[in-house]
Amino acid sequence: MFSKRGCSHCTFQNCPVRPYAKRKPNTKQADCIYDCLDLWLVKWAGLLGDGHQLHGISTFSFQTWLSQARQSKDYALPNSSWSQGMMDLYSRFLEMCKDGTWKRIPSYTWLYRSTQLNLKKSLKLTSEKERKETRLFPRNMDTEGVGFEYAMFLNPSEKRMVCLFQPGPYLEGHPGFAHGGSTATIIDSTIGGCAIFVAGRVMTANLSINYRNPIPLGSVVLVDSKVDQVEGRKVFLSCQVRSIDGQTLHAEATALFIRLDSTKSLQQQMSSQ
Ligand SMILES: CCCCCCCC/C=C\CCCCCCCC(=O)SCCNC(=O)CCNC(=O)[C@H](O)C(C)(C)COP(=O)(O)OP(=O)(O)OC[C@H]1O[C@@H](n2cnc3c(N)ncnc32)[C@H](O)[C@@H]1OP(=O)(O)O
DSSP states (O other): OOOTTOOSSOOOTTOSSSOSOOOOTTSOHHHHHHHHHHHHHHHHHHHHOOHHHHHHHHHSOHHHHHHHHHTSOOTTSOOTTOOHHHHHHHHHHHHHHTTTSSEEEOOOSOSOOTTHHHHHHHTTOSSHHHHHTOOOGGGOOOSTTSSEEEEEEEETTTTEEEEEEEEOGGGBSSTTBBOHHHHHHHHHHHHHHHHHHHHSSEEEEEEEEEEOSOOBTTOOEEEEEEEEEEETTEEEEEEEEEETTSOOEEEEEEEEEEEOOTTSOHHHHHHTO
16 A cells, blocks of 8 residues: 555545555545545554554544545635745655655644534533634634645654745734744744644643844745653653754744543533633
């Protein structure tokens, strides 16, 4: 299935999971990507093996997540607003996906849709319309290029998540530079994505950022995060934000995520706060 010659299903050259796919012309590209992602997650869960860390993943119903994902737009694919620098970096990471070391992570306007409606009820959003209109914060703009343009790649064996980030003009803080809150958002999302893949359902308990150099709007930076330690429900991570050439350190951060008690639903967790 993972031989160098490729996947037995996939027709998609850049399939994030089985990139050198042996082509089978009648398979739909989108189906294959998510089937592959599904298989890979199961395989990865099996490899990591440590029941506790993976409890959130195994109980979260990837099937539900994947079936919803199939019907949704993937915002982590290139669009016309991406600069050449962003495209080059994206291509470099896709290249590194080919031997399976890295995985491209698709991205939607939501994170946990299967629990969403109940959760939103408990949060007292007033109308069904408001509940339906909720969006993952960094995916909240419809116009390409004006806000958060980003794509993430995961290295499971290193427990590392990187994010290619191109901040658009609506993220301005000081003139011409990204607002520190937008930097915090993309750090939280990247570190959070890494923690989710290692520990399942988690929430940020602490995020500490040192801002070293401002990020020019329209530039491309690499947010590089990794899990440093897992102690019971606590997941400790660290992160650096650097320019593409690695010469400029824009920010560095540490974070603590807490795995939500797997005996309670996310809704119960939230309503007991
Ligand atoms: C099928 C899935 C597919 C997934 C696809 C993934 C794609 C990935 C890509 C993109 C992902 C985007 C990801 C987005 C991520 C965004 C994340 C956020 O922004 S979260 C919002 C902000 N955070 C909050 O609002 C939390 C508010 N706080 C709480 O709810 C609670 O305090 C919580 C849950 C954090 C902990 O509460 P307790 O009651 O469960 O646990 P207690 O007992 O208080 O703490 C447990 C242990 O942790 C320590 N602890 C807790 N908070 C701490 C803190 N701030 N500092 C230090 N220690 C702390 C405690 O001292 C305790 O330690 P001792 O066990 O006694 O040793």
